[in-house]
Amino acid sequence: MTKTIRFNAFEMNCVGHQSPGLWRHPRDRSWQYKDLEYWTDLAKLLETGFFDSIFIADVIGYYDVYKGNLDNALLQGVQIPVNDPLQLANPIALATNHLGIGITASTSFEHPYTFARRLSTADHHTKGRIGWNIVTSYLESGAKNVGQGGLRSHDNRYDVASEYLEVVYKLFEGSWEEGAVVRDKERGIFADPTKIHEVGHKGKYFDVPGYHLCEPSPQRTPVLFQAGASNAGKDVAAGHAECVFISTPLKDATRAYVADIRQRAAAQGRDPKKLLVYAMATIIVDETDAKARAKYEEYVKYASYDGALVLMSGWTGIDFGHYKPADTVQQRSHRRRTPVRRPEDLDDRGAGTVGWYWRHGAALCRLALYDRRYPAGMGRGYRHRRVQPRLCTGARNLRRRDRLCGAGTSEARRLCHRLSRRNAA
Numbered sequence: 001m002t003k004t005i006r007f008n009a010f011e012m013n014c015v016g017h018q019s020p021g022l023w024r025h026p027r028d029r030s031w032q033y034k035d036l037e038y039w040t041d042l043a044k045l046l047e048t049g050f051f052d053s054i055f056i057a058d059v060i061g062y063y064d065v066y067k068g069n070l071d072n073a074l075l076q077g078v079q080i081p082v083n084d085p086l087q088l089a090n091p092i093a094l095a096t097n098h099l100g101i102g103i104t105a106s107t108s109f110e111h112p113y114t115f116a117r118r119l120s121t122a123d124h125h126t127k128g129r130i131g132w133n134i135v136t137s138y139l140e141s142g143a144k145n146v147g148q149g150g151l152r153s154h155d156n157r158y159d160v161a162s163e164y165l166e167v168v169y170k171l172f173e174g175s176w177e178e179g180a181v182v183r184d185k186e187r188g189i190f191a192d193p194t195k196i197h198e199v200g201h202k203g204k205y206f207d208v209p210g211y212h213l214c215e216p217s218p219q220r221t222p223v224l225f226q227a228g229a230s231n232a233g234k235d236v237a238a239g240h241a242e243c244v245f246i247s248t249p250l251k252d253a254t255r256a257y258v259a260d261i262r263q264r265a266a267a268q269g270r271d272p273k274k275l276l277v278y279a280m281a282t283i284i285v286d287e288t289d290a291k292a293r294a295k296y297e298e299y300v301k302y303a304s305y306d307g308a309l310v311l312m313s314g315w316t317g318i319d320f321g322h323y324k325p326a327d328t329v330q331q332r333s334h335r336r337r338t339p340v341r342r343p344e345d346l347d348d349r350g351a352g353t354v355g356w357y358w359r360h361g362a363a364l365c366r367l368a369l370y371d372r373r374y375p376a377g378m379g380r381g382y383r384h385r386r387v388q389p390r391l392c393t394g395a396r397n398l399r400r401r402d403r404l405c406g407a408g409t410s411e412a413r414r415l416c417h418r419l420s421r422r423n424a425a
């Protein structure tokens, strides 16, 4: 039986993304992130290679946890400077024919009403090729700079995200009926007011009484990505996402995550097989294994140790500037009784489970190249040990979404085609 392998290129509108230091490599082009040609060249290459999509990560805020300041992030260009990802959608769409375009946007900062318009606009302009990576954000600096004083608690951010999604579904799916835009020149009717409705949302976090500003875009709701790793995050992913992003370092952990997320999706009344799971990997290719290995070793020489610590400190909220390279840090598992392994127990095939000990000096050099052995997941949740089961709030939202979308609408939008039209091309 043949299997399909799907690729989703992971990028960011900045120099560093997740390979700090690699910008110094002679062949690096990431410093050209400010040029549209950089993005259109890359997009064309990906389309030629039958990638499903290009996916652009984003953060609002900067990584100032390491050593309590921003210096190392600036010195190494670690996700700062960083440009707006959504503005890349149009040029990429113009340069390609069927590549999906995934854009990251946070539910913690922008109001869903204005965001829904920006996303519908992008869906129109890309002719239905836009995807949205729903993130709740983890950088305090972002929250402070938009006047929130600081981030909401981790699980509260997911509660906000659930209501945010409810609002945007209502706007995308429930405001303008099919056929609302008439464009009847003879009768002088552009749109039929009887087919355009106020969404009437009054919730805990958002009040959106009125009409969506855009006429229905090709997909209405774009392809939804999510990358939750905590219970709250996985529930939101299982309830809403069509594509789930995971960053698990080992096969066992990947298998466990996939089984868990599918089981959560089934518990929320969804067909678990419809979820596409993309596992993160940096793939280094060459004609032979030896040449690829040599390339890897060459790249490692450019990895920035401080840059990797900047990222790790920002993701976890722990200032790794307090530790020495030889210190051993224990990553605590989310699960009780999960065996915890030490680095010497890990072989090259990466036997191990969700949690293990790692010597942060060595592990962080690998992180800089996105080696699979870097600690699983990220987010401030890693600071806390969360073992309490959490009420599954996603099912309610999913039912609402299905009501809003109308029977069969989501079925009609076949995910494969939404992601990439390569099958039809």
Ligand SMILES: Cc1cc2nc3c(=O)[nH]c(=O)nc-3n(C[C@H](O)[C@H](O)[C@H](O)COP(=O)(O)O)c2cc1C
Residues within 6 Å of the ligand: 056, 057, 058, 059, 104, 133, 134, 135, 136, 137, 138, 226, 227, 228, 229, 230, 231, 232, 233, 234, 245, 246, 247, 280, 377, 378, 379, 380, 381, 382
């Ligand atoms: C592959 C991958 C890509 C991610 N991209 C982003 C991103 O672009 N922006 C962001 O704020 N968070 C991003 N995250 C973080 C997740 O949204 C999430 O916060 C993290 O996985 C921790 O999960 P939790 O919040 O459920 O604990 C990403 C996570 C993964 C695994």
